[in-house]
Amino acid sequence: MTTSFKEPLFIVMMGAPGAGKGTQARLLCEALGIPQVSSGDIFRENLKNQTPLGLLARQYMDKGALVPDDVTINMVMDRLAQPDCAAGAVLDGFPRTLAQAAALDAALRERDLRVRLAPVLEVSDEAVINRLAGRRVCRNCQAMYHLEFNPPAGDPTRCDKCGGELYRRADDDPETVRNRLFVYYKQTAPLVGYYFAHGVLKPVDGDRPIEVVQADLRAAVAALA
Ligand code: AP5
Ligand code: MG
Ligand code: ZN
Numbered sequence: 001m002t003t004s005f006k007e008p009l010f011i012v013m014m015g016a017p018g019a020g021k022g023t024q025a026r027l028l029c030e031a032l033g034i035p036q037v038s039s040g041d042i043f044r045e046n047l048k049n050q051t052p053l054g055l056l057a058r059q060y061m062d063k064g065a066l067v068p069d070d071v072t073i074n075m076v077m078d079r080l081a082q083p084d085c086a087a088g089a090v091l092d093g094f095p096r097t098l099a100q101a102a103a104l105d106a107a108l109r110e111r112d113l114r115v116r117l118a119p120v121l122e123v124s125d126e127a128v129i130n131r132l133a134g135r136r137v138c139r140n141c142q143a144m145y146h147l148e149f150n151p152p153a154g155d156p157t158r159c160d161k162c163g164g165e166l167y168r169r170a171d172d173d174p175e176t177v178r179n180r181l182f183v184y185y186k187q188t189a190p191l192v193g194y195y196f197a198h199g200v201l202k203p204v205d206g207d208r209p210i211e212v213v214q215a216d217l218r219a220a221v222a223a224l225a
Pocket of ligand 2: 021022023092093
């Protein structure tokens with residue numbers, strides 16, 4: 001797909017926990033040659049390395065609550081200031097509050113940039129619960145699988161791409177998932193209205209096969225060129 005966009009492409013993937021943000025963001029990044037910036041992945045990486053940021057984030061993640069805005073905003077802004085984000089990035093899991101969205105806009109505005117597209121993956125609560133119950137993640141490269149909907153082609157305990165061990169995320173137990181959904185509706189769903197008001201919202205039916213959803217996203221991005 002063409003990557004000759006006049007203006008850097010900052011795309012915000014929205015949707016409930018388990019809607020497919022990470023899965024779709026990764027595919028879109030491969031096609032566009034821009035990085036995926038996933039706040040959840042950065043927190044999990046910090047936790048793996050036992051950094052103070054990781055240990056702090058864990059207290060919130062284990063409950064399915066949001067990590068405080070100041071910590072999260074600083075972390076993501078540092079990441080977006082890296083040179084590999086010069087041509088844009090696909091943000092996944094950030095922003096999640098109106099304060100985060102405003103901070104992102106302010107940081108981009110300083111560079112004369114803006115969010116170009118905010119796809120929201122629409123998936124029913126039942127589907128989300130089934131997706132998270134069967135999700136497996138590669139410990140090494142963070143590739144996403146599902147025991148039923150998207151299983152690894154070979155050994156069911158290993159990543160197809162890198163051979164890494166597949167694990168179940170600690171926050172994918174049913175009780176934490178229910179709280180994550182509650183937090184989504186309360187704190188993050190208002191951002192749908194925010195991006196609608198900014199003229200960049202793109203609702204996408206996320207309850208279809210992964211490739212079909214991806215095709216819609218690529219068409220929406222191509223329309224920006
Ligand atoms: P985060 O890691 O962002 O988790 P989340 O938003 O709950 O979203 P998920 O990663 O669970 O789902 P996803 O939409 O990426 O779906 P996926 O592609 O994996 O955040 C975790 C925690 O970190 C938060 O709870 C919070 O504590 C903290 N945090 C992170 N960001 C923060 C922020 N900005 N502010 C404050 N705190 C923050 O897909 C799910 C499954 O479904 C997979 O198994 C996949 O294979 C399967 N699947 C995907 N698409 C399809 C399809 N079309 N059909 C069938 N199956 C599919
Ligand atoms: Mg994710
Ligand atoms: Zn892997």
